Amino acid sequence: MINRLTQFFTSQFLEEKSKDQGHGLEFATAALLIEISRSDHERNDSEKESILAILTSLFEFTEEELSNLIILAEEAIEDAHDLHQFTQVINEHYDYAARKHVVELLWQVAYADGRIDKFEEHIIRRIAGLVHVDNKDFIHAKITARERVAT
Secondary structure, three states, rough: OHHHHHHHHHHEEEEEEEOOOOOHHHHHHHHHHHHHHOOOOOOOOHHHHHHHHHHHHHOOOOOHHHHHHHHHHHHHHHOOOOOHHHHHHHHHHHOOHHHHHHHHHHHHHOOOOOOHHHHHHHHHHHHHHHOOOOHHHHHHHHHHHHHHOOO
8 A cells, every 4th residue: 555655656646747846745635634534533525625625716627537536545544653744745835825725725624614622723723833833823714714704
């Protein structure tokens, strides 16, 4: 499984789409979104739909590419010992405003089922710290995501 993951990650998601940014960013973003959906140990359809909608709005993938990305990101997050490998990619490719937006997207996934679990909040707080988003913007992202999901 690790060989399959490494091979796919290398061939599909680390090749540059443009000179600025590779697919590693998409993979890391997907992995973090999936981590939030599984953090409360209750993955439901609304969270899965939220992740699909977010990834579709952020990146240009075919349906097959998106499906493969999610499968491999789920495997990677399951095998990961920590989140550093994913947050490092976010830090390398995103400026502060984009990292804050990623935190907002994490909140959107957490709110997708209509409630925030203490484990979801804990993981989002950890990720926000790893991507160097300050507490004021962490709270603002939470409020913005809650309002967006409520509408």
